[in-house]
Structure formats: structure tokens, C-alpha cells
Amino acid sequence: MIYLLYGPDDYARTQAIAALKQAFPPDVATFNITLLDGRTTKLADLRTACEAYPLLHDRRLVVVNDLLKYAKSAEVREGLRKLIGSLPDSTDLVLNEADAPDSRLALVKDLQAQAKAKKASVREFGLLEGAALIQWLNEQARQHLVTLRPDAAQVLxxxxxxxSWALHNEIAKLAAYVGPQGTIT
Structure with missing residues (x-):
């Protein structure tokens, strides 16, 4: 499966990748999860990571940060298209992009078509606003076993x-201050 995760909400993208990593038991995760930086990754290295057989597990996870942003040459993009077209069933490839990819690129169009056919997942992670942001803050507070008053959420x-990263960290600090079952005011 191929995942294209993009958008300015880095925290949400990181959480989505963490959820994918959870499918791997800790004792085999080291062998089956590969993290690559799109600025320095060569197509051959990506191909090697994607085509490697899983070890002591049935799947591999390859995460590449900002590959589409730095894959400027047509040759690299075409090679990436071919790689994605022949990706082994045992490999999950995550393209983690901070910026929205250029929707005019053939590669992006291929991924969108595969997403419609349920062979890929394309998800945008935009920044939350208004009521959705307040609801997210309340959920973060619940995860830290505290209550967040509405006026405190608004001030925050x-x-x-x-x-999201800064808000998550502030909720964690405030939760540590008020203690379990406390109320952030």
C-alpha cells in the first residue's frame, strides 16, 4: 500500500505514521521499518529499501520525508513512478510531504487514481481551526487524564x-502541573 501524507499539520502526519508503525512488534520493527530523508535519498536506495523482504514479519514499512519536494528531475520522478507501479505487496511506502505535492505531476495523478481504486491512500493534514481545534485540544487533555475548561482552551x-506540536506540548505541561484528574483553567 502506498500512503501520500501531506500538509502543514506535522503533528497529525507524525501521529498517522506512528499508527502505521504500531503494526510492527517492537522486536521486529528495527528490521522492517526504514526511514529515509528525501533530500539525500537516491532512487536506488529507495528501491533497495522497498524491495527488501520483510524479516520475521509479513510486512515492511518505508517512510520517506519530502521526497516529492526534492525529486526535481523528470528521470527521478519517472523512476519513482515505475517503483510505485511495481511495489511488492509486502511493502507499505509512506511519502510524507510537508507541502502539498504538485497535482499536475503524473506521479501524483497516478497516486490519486490508485487512491480511488483503494490501492493507495492520499490524505491532506491541514491545520485545525475553530471548533475542530477546540475539540482536538479537549481530546488531548483527556489523553493526559485532565479536563480543559472551554475558556482555557480559547486562551491557549x-x-x-x-x-499542533506546540499545543500538544502546552497541554502536556499544563496536565503535569494540575496532575491527573485535574482541571486546566
Missing amino acids: VEYVGAD
Whole structure:
């Protein structure tokens, strides 16, 4: 399966990748999860990582950060299209992009077509706003076993903004301060 995850919400993209990693028992994760940086990764290295057989597990996970952003040459993009077209069934490839990919590229069109056929997943992670952001903050507070008052949530958003990483960290600090079952006011 191929996953194209993109958008400005880095925290949400990171959480989605963490959920994919959870499918691997800790004792085999080291052998079957490969993380690559799109700035420095050569197509041959990506091919090697994708075509390697899983070890002591039935799947492999290959995560490449910002590959589409740095794959500028037509030759590399065409090679990537071919690689994706022949990806082994045992390999999950995640293209983790901070910016929206150029929808005019043949590779992106291929991925969108595969997503419609349920052979790929294309997900945009935009920054949350308004009620959705407040709801997300309340969920973060519940995960830390605390309650977040609505006025406190609003003040937090006013001071921090919509940056999910910063909001997550602030909730964690406030939860540590008020303690389990406490209320953030």
C-alpha cells in the first residue's frame, strides 16, 4: 500500500505514521521499518529499501520525508513512478510531504487514481481551526487524564495559535502541573 501524507499539520502526519508503525512488534520493527530523508535519498536506495523482504514479519514499512519536494528531475520522478507501479505487496511506502505535492505531476495523478481504486491512500493534514481545534485540544487533555475548561482552551489557542506540536506540548505541561484528574483553567 502506498500512503501520500501531506500538509502543514506535522503533528497529525507524525501521529498517522506512528499508527502505521504500531503494526510492527517492537522486536521486529528495527528490521522492517526504514526511514529515509528525501533530500539525500537516491532512487536506488529507495528501491533497495522497498524491495527488501520483510524479516520475521509479513510486512515492511518505508517512510520517506519530502521526497516529492526534492525529486526535481523528470528521470527521478519517472523512476519513482515505475517503483510505485511495481511495489511488492509486502511493502507499505509512506511519502510524507510537508507541502502539498504538485497535482499536475503524473506521479501524483497516478497516486490519486490508485487512491480511488483503494490501492493507495492520499490524505491532506491541514491545520485545525475553530471548533475542530477546540475539540482536538479537549481530546488531548483527556489523553493526559485532565479536563480543559472551554475558556482555557480559547486562551491557549490565542497564545499558541494552531500549531499542533506546540499545543500538544502546552497541554502536556499544563496536565503535569494540575496532575491527573485535574482541571486546566
